[in-house]
Amino acid sequence: MIELLRVPSLLTVQDSGRSGYRKLGVPVSGYMDDYSARIANHLVGNPGNAPLLEFLLMGPTLRFNASAVFAVAGDVDVKLNGAPVEPWASYWAKRGDVLEIGTLRSGLYGYIAFAGGIKCEPLLGSCSTYAKAGLGRPLKAGDVLNLGYAILTGKEGCRLPEELRPDYSAEEITVGVVLGPDLDHFTEEGVRMFLSEAYTITPESDRMGYRLDGRAIEHSEKGAGIVTSPLVPGTVQVPPNGKPIVMMRDAQTTGGYARIGVVASAHLHRLAQLRPGFKVRFREMSVEDARNEFLKKEKTLEAIRLFLGGRLRAYRIKAGEKSFIALAGNV
Amino acid sequence: MGETMNLKPLGDSALLISFGEVIDEETNDRVHALAGAIEKAGFEWLVEVVPSYSSLAVIYDAKLIDFEGVRQAIERIEFSAEKFEGRLVEIPVLYGGKYGPDLEFVAEYNGLTPEEVIEIHSRPIYRVYFLGFLPGFAYLGRMDERIATPRLEKPRLKVPAGSVGIAGKQTGWYAIESPGGWRIIGRTPLRLFNPSKEQSTLVQPGDRVKFVPIGEDEFEELYKAEWGHEND
Numbered sequence: 001m002i003e004l005l006r007v008p009s010l011l012t013v014q015d016s017g018r019s020g021y022r023k024l025g026v027p028v029s030g031y032m033d034d035y036s037a038r039i040a041n042h043l044v045g046n047p048g049n050a051p052l053l054e055f056l057l058m059g060p061t062l063r064f065n066a067s068a069v070f071a072v073a074g075d076v077d078v079k080l081n082g083a084p085v086e087p088w089a090s091y092w093a094k095r096g097d098v099l100e101i102g103t104l105r106s107g108l109y110g111y112i113a114f115a116g117g118i119k120c121e122p123l124l125g126s127c128s129t130y131a132k133a134g135l136g137r138p139l140k141a142g143d144v145l146n147l148g149y150a151i152l153t154g155k156e157g158c159r160l161p162e163e164l165r166p167d168y169s170a171e172e173i174t175v176g177v178v179l180g181p182d183l184d185h186f187t188e189e190g191v192r193m194f195l196s197e198a199y200t201i202t203p204e205s206d207r208m209g210y211r212l213d214g215r216a217i218e219h220s221e222k223g224a225g226i227v228t229s230p231l232v233p234g235t236v237q238v239p240p241n242g243k244p245i246v247m248m249r250d251a252q253t254t255g256g257y258a259r260i261g262v263v264a265s266a267h268l269h270r271l272a273q274l275r276p277g278f279k280v281r282f283r284e285m286s287v288e289d290a291r292n293e294f295l296k297k298e299k300t301l302e303a304i305r306l307f308l309g310g311r312l313r314a315y316r317i318k319a320g321e322k323s324f325i326a327l328a329g330n331v
Numbered sequence: 332m333g334e335t336m337n338l339k340p341l342g343d344s345a346l347l348i349s350f351g352e353v354i355d356e357e358t359n360d361r362v363h364a365l366a367g368a369i370e371k372a373g374f375e376w377l378v379e380v381v382p383s384y385s386s387l388a389v390i391y392d393a394k395l396i397d398f399e400g401v402r403q404a405i406e407r408i409e410f411s412a413e414k415f416e417g418r419l420v421e422i423p424v425l426y427g428g429k430y431g432p433d434l435e436f437v438a439e440y441n442g443l444t445p446e447e448v449i450e451i452h453s454r455p456i457y458r459v460y461f462l463g464f465l466p467g468f469a470y471l472g473r474m475d476e477r478i479a480t481p482r483l484e485k486p487r488l489k490v491p492a493g494s495v496g497i498a499g500k501q502t503g504w505y506a507i508e509s510p511g512g513w514r515i516i517g518r519t520p521l522r523l524f525n526p527s528k529e530q531s532t533l534v535q536p537g538d539r540v541k542f543v544p545i546g547e548d549e550f551e552e553l554y555k556a557e558w559g560h561e562n563d
Contacts, residue, residue: 022381022390023366024524024532025462025506123526133466133507135526181339181347227352228463228470230381230388232345254383254463262342265393287398290343294393 004143006061011139012129013118016049021124022253028233029128029249032109032207032272035166036073040113042305043071043090043158050117051127055110059101064093068147069156074110077102088165092156107168107273116150130250158308163325168273172198175271176264176285182226185258190218194260198279199244205276207250216242224258231255234263266293303327338402344393346401349386358385359460360412363537368410382536383461417537422519424495424542425550430518437480437497437514451475453542459534467506467524467532474502486512493519520554
């Protein structure tokens with residue numbers, strides 16, 4: 001059991017999200033950065049989709065009312081009873097221990113995973129928070145969370161090698177995008193603009209969508225409006241003002257603005273971690289290449305899971321200033 | 332029926348099937364008939380199907396299949412729109428008063444009496460084209476234009492769940508409490524979205540809906556049965 005002592009910013013329970021209810025208008029939701037969240041879970045021996053805490057920018061302070069194994073994912077200072085401990089590593093906390101998490105130095109979302117996961121009654125098949133529809137609510141100081149059982153799992157002392165930790169410090173990133181389905185609503189010049197300009201994340205961005213600013217994307221004579229049609233997270237809609245909006249995890253299930261493209265699902269977590277003021281560029285990608293990126297990311301996460309479970313070994317390869325990590329073994 | 336069906340990627344994990352950019356019942360029948368056929372086909376890679384007016388998204392597990400594979404599977408599916416028929420769902424509504432604060436305005440705006448607005452609004456059988464925007468929100472067709480009324484200039488910060496309203500030529504409801512600019516003409520005591528139930532929405536895509544005017548006593552009775560407490 002853990003008790004939240006201080007909650008300075010948006011703090012929610014998330015897992016991999018809801019599926020099967022979009023036709024009722026229920027968004028997918030789930031962790032914004034699946035890469036970090038899944039690694040946080042693997043660090044404590046959980047399956048990747050176990051419910052965990054997601055914080056926006058500023059981490060909470062919490063007290064363990066029973067012993068538990070935890071791990072924090074993010075570029076952030078972590079203190080256990082006032083003594084610094086590492087993020088991207090798992091630790092054993094005793095009853096009464098206080099965990100204090102600072103402000104992210106880079107990125108937007110951080111994660112705290114507990115062995116056994118956060119215990120919750122799934123609503124529509126998921127513990128992900130979507131407060132608008134009464135599916136959970138943001139957490140506040142004083143809330144108490146129960147943890148699930150972790151008998152055989154919950155290994156402390158797992159650590160993710162630095163080379164494998166995601167780096168969200170870049171002020172400009174490029175993500176792949178599969179063009180369409182509404183390309184006929186844009187001029188050739190409009191599409192060229194979208195694929196060549198850098199677009200800035202505006203402060204009007206949240207778990208629902210990231211509004212971007214930059215040179216306006218020109219619509220064709222068909223205009224910005226479409227007959228309302230489905231959206232998925234990563235869809236880039238372009239409203240009449242020509243400034244793109246990237247739909248995120250809590251996005252509505254359907255929308256009425258022309259869709260110029262959809263961000264490659266393997267790249268969406270990097271966009272999710274991009275701070276307001278930072279820039280993104282879109283690079284055209286075929287649907288096959290985008291899927292290959294997705295399969296590559298899944299493979300990497302699986303290798304990390306096996307490594308953290310002690311089934312693969314890490315070998316550091318130095319190449320001049322840079323070092324790489326290779327995970328290898330018989331599985 | 333495949334000749335006017337257009338299949339495109341919607342990113343790397345979804346395929347969009349479009350029957351053209353139209354809003355009509357015949358096309359929407361095809362959308363729901365095909366959605367049902369895909370759901371029934373038992374594809375192991377299928378995550379879910381999301382229908383809308385004239386298009387549907389097929390969400391798939393990209394670990395198990397690629398776009399081309401999904402496309403071929405969809406093209407082989409046989410479906411008949413003629414057989415498609417949704418349920419008829421009756422939705423009791425208490426019109427006017429504190430539950431329908433804009434009924435008078437809608438009447439005045441259109442040169443009608445409130446009773447005439449209620450009559451015009453509750454007479455037709457509306458099609459649920461699909462659900463979207465927010466959980467349990469239904470895109471309904473078609474409202475009688477004699478009661479069309481523009482949205483509020485300043486949206487309300489809180490519209491209670493169950494509120495039934497008009498926005499331009501559209502009618503619909505607030506399945507969950509939210510801010511909103513629709514002209515509210517009444518409220519249903521039924522829960523349009525209940526996340527703790529597996530069958531979480533009162534209506535399903537493709538259903539048909541009839542609003543049934545009720546009195547205050549019936550509203551309170553139904554409300555208590557549905558929500559488990561008195562309305563406040």
